[in-house]
Amino acid sequence: MSNDIHIKKGLDIKLKGAAEKTLEKAVLSNFYTLIPEDFHGVIPKLISKVGSKVKAGEPVFYDKSNESVKFVSPVAGEIIEIARGEKRRILSIKLQASSEQTYHDYGVFDFNAAKPEAIKAHLLAAGCWPFVKQRPYDVIANPDRTPKGIFISGYASAPLAADLDFTLQGKEAALQAAVTVLGKLTTGKVHVSVGVNSNSPLAGLSGIALHKVSGPHPSGNVGTLINKIDPVNKGEVVWTVAAQDLVIIGELLLTGKFNAERVVALVGSSVEKPRYFTTKIGSEIATIIYDHGIAKDAHVRIISGNVLSGIQIQPNGYLDYYSNTITVIPEGDDYEFFGWTKPVFNKISISRALTFSWLNPGKKYDLNTNTNGEHRAFVVTGGYEEVFPLDMYPLQILKSCLYKDLDEMELLGMYEVAPEDFALTEFVCVSKQPHQKIIRQGLDLMLKEIG
Incomplete structure (x- = not known):
């Protein structure tokens, strides 16, 4: 039995360049x-x-x-x-x-009979603990704490994000092993979300509390799931694990080997043929992007992750530890002459002032990285609240982080948020404030002063 969660507030940013559901092996990285x-x-x-x-x-x-x-x-x-x-x-x-790959053998783990402390020790020794994050603070989980619940999002709603239903196909045994182990590490439940109409391998797992989510982005964010199911109060801890990281944890338990293999979506309007590749954590991204339709002199921005919360990397960069998407879009360093004085048809906006994206909600856009504005003081428009589904006040939280009022940050709900929860408010911000950076600095301050 599942619990349905429907999100009304949010924004789906439809971009060109979604990955075709075909899987190839990437060129082996040296x-x-x-x-x-x-x-x-x-x-x-x-x-x-x-x-x-x-x-x-x-x-x-x-x-x-x-x-x-x-x-x-x-x-x-x-x-x-x-x-x-x-x-x-x-x-x-x-x-x-090396030309021949050998694995450190941690041994097949009898997780059905194992106690929580033995499970923690095994995951810590084998390098799988960094996949377990905690809230508050959105950092690697403290193994000495016991969470009141563990949350896993199996539905990716971010623009051009990798389809988890596709990337997790055939991984049911590893997924089941991972959630069985995680269920022994919490006093509560392992909460898993899937799309309301999806065919996710996660939906058939036992020992989980299944939630079917629907609505615009950020319905797929794990922060939205936490807020709607079991918000975090002062003194409480919850853990989160990304869906694809469950596979690595599960394979370690079943085989005794740390298999860093990851299915990555190469997406974006600057990619000639967007699709999925099998590669490994830390590999050279050049083995994917330059062999598949992107010219070496192309004027593009390469992002490890999605366009809202990913990080910019250089063409000679490497796939980071947590990403399963590489997005390539045009670099936006050109400016329109008097662009703000004429009707706009080729950009997305929640405002109806001279913008007309609301007339065609199904249209896909070829957007670049231009912010279409300059940094200024906060302008109160009510736009943040239209795209922010969490039960809290986004503008007030941002301001409390800026003037470093720890008491106010606590009262407003900072214990359960992560920077990615403010990616949409940053996107619609007419003041061009760096919301995710502000939240990250606020969380770091709380971790330092409160712990």
Whole structure:
């Protein structure tokens, strides 16, 4: 039995360049890179050094503030470079893959009979713990805390996001193993959301509380699921796990191997033939984007993730630890002469002032990265509330983060939000304020001062 959740507030941004449901193997990458910045708040402490030979799944570094949280190599190979920044901060760890892949064997895990502490120890040792995040603060979960619930979103509503129904096909055994284990780590339930009309492999799992969601984006955000099912209050903790990361956890339990394989959607209007590829975490994105319809001199922006909450990467960059989408859209560094004085038909807006996207809600757009405006003080238009379905006040939360009022941040609900929950308010913001950055800084301040 499922519980239906229908979201009325939000905005579907329909873009050209959705991926066809065809799957190919990406060109094998010779080099893989681990980037500590992918793990917000982690201070890396190296286990291996340049010249070290590692197997796939073997620890490379750990978190200085919690030595039990280890980060492992996605492939077997040799560490050839450790890039450092100011104060010798580790920026990246580059590996050259071996021609023959070998895996560190953690052993098949009897998860049906295992106790919670044994499960945690196994996931920590094998490098799967970074896939488990917590709210408050949207950071890697503290293994010493017990969550009141675990939340998994199996429905991706963001623009051009990878279709999880497609990417999870055939992974039912691994998914079931993962949710069985996670169910033993919480005093509550494992809440899983799927699309109301989807055919998701997650829907048939046992030991979960299933929720069918519908409505515009951000109906697929895990933050929306948390807010509608079991909001986080002061002193409480919930954990979240991305749907595709469940597969890696489940395969570790069933085979004893850390398999960093990931199905990635290459999407965007600048891609000649958008489709899905099988690759590995940390691989060179050039092995995907330049062999499949994108000219090397193309004036585009490459985004690891979706257009709303992803991060910009360079053409010689690497797939980050958590993304399952690579989006390529035109770079928006051109400006329209008197563009604000004439009717606009080729852009999306929630306003009806000189914009007409509301007349054709099914139209798909070829948008670039231009913000169509400049940064200014907050203008109160009521637009945030139209696209923000969480039961809280978005403008007030943003302002409380800016003037660092911890008491007000607590009262307004900061314990349950993450930057991605404010991606749409940032998109519709006429003041061009960096909402996600503001929320991230607010969460970091709370973590530092309150813990």
